[in-house]
Every structure is written in C-alpha cells, then in structure tokens.
Amino acid sequence: MYNDSKWLSLSGAAVYLDVSTDTIGRRAVVWTDDPQPGKVRFKYLKLGEDTRMERRYYAEDLERMMVTA
Numbered sequence: 001m002y003n004d005s006k007w008l009s010l011s012g013a014a015v016y017l018d019v020s021t022d023t024i025g026r027r028a029v030v031w032t033d034d035p036q037p038g039k040v041r042f043k044y045l046k047l048g049e050d051t052r053m054e055r056r057y058y059a060e061d062l063e064r065m066m067v068t069a
Helices: 010-017 021-029 059-065
Strands: 027-031 041-043 054-058
Touching: 010 021, 010 054, 010 059, 021 027, 041 059, 054 059
Parallel strands: 027 041
Antiparallel strands: 041 054
C-alpha cells in the first residue's frame, strides 16, 4: 500500500481501488469506531498547521472492500 499510510486522499483512494472518485464518495461515511460493510470511513484531517482540513479515507476499509471471485 502507499507507504503503509492509513489515510488516503479522495483521488488516492480511487486510484488504489481503480474506481472513480464518485464511487468512493457514494460509499463514504463519517468515521465511526466500527467498520461498516461496503463502506469506507473518513475523517477530516490536516497535514500541517497552515493547511486546511480535508477528507482522508481509511485505507483498511478500502482493503476490506476488495473481494476475490
């Protein structure tokens, strides 16, 4: 995974799963302590003091969304 990062941007999450950003958006839910099947949790996080809060998607939820046929 991306340097063992736990949080990905919207575009990073979409690239990781090879889907559109709209697909990630439709499956996104605000962070809860418990994972939700078929959903990817996000938090608003800052990269530094002088940066704005942006949605970051939890990589482990993206892993759970991938299934084998």
